Amino acid sequence: MDAKDHTFLSAETVENVSQIFKALSDPTRIKILYMLSQEECSVNHLAELLEMSQSAVSHQLSFLRMLRLVKSRREGTAMIYSCDDSHVISLLSQAINHCEH
Numbered sequence: 001m002d003a004k005d006h007t008f009l010s011a012e013t014v015e016n017v018s019q020i021f022k023a024l025s026d027p028t029r030i031k032i033l034y035m036l037s038q039e040e041c042s043v044n045h046l047a048e049l050l051e052m053s054q055s056a057v058s059h060q061l062s063f064l065r066m067l068r069l070v071k072s073r074r075e076g077t078a079m080i081y082s083c084d085d086s087h088v089i090s091l092l093s094q095a096i097n098h099c100e101h
Contacts, residue, residue, distance in 0.1 A: 020088055023067055028052070028060050030092065036070060037089045040082040 009017075023029050031050055035041055043061065047054045061081055064070040071084040083089050 019067055020069075020091075023064060023069055024088070024092060024095070026060070028056075029064060032057070032060055032064065033069065033083065033089065033092055034096070036081055036083045037092070040080050042075075042078045042080055044078070046081070 024033075028050065032046060035046060035049060041049075043054050043057050046052075046061075047057045050057060061070060061072075065072065069083070069085050069088050070081050072079045072081050074080075
């Protein structure tokens with residue numbers, strides 16, 4: 001088969017996939033995504049569960065929002081976060097299942 005017969009991914013697709021794996025390479029972001037796959041959470045609640053500062057959690061949530069992996073909505077004065085990409089949660093679940101078996 002000639003090189004010209006192969007199909008390559010677009011540079012944009014490669015970059016997007018790389019960013020998703022970058023997001024999943026951080027232990028804190030894995031914990032946040034896993035928690036948000038179970039239930040919607042406020043920054044305060046996530047900070048309590050993770051035993052981290054609110055600003056540290058907010059920083060990670062901003063990164064995840066930028067990649068459109070989480071979304072937020074306002075509830076009173078609190079921002080409530082939830083997962084925004086079921087495909088990434090599926091990847092995360094498969095990785096967790098792989099590691100636990």
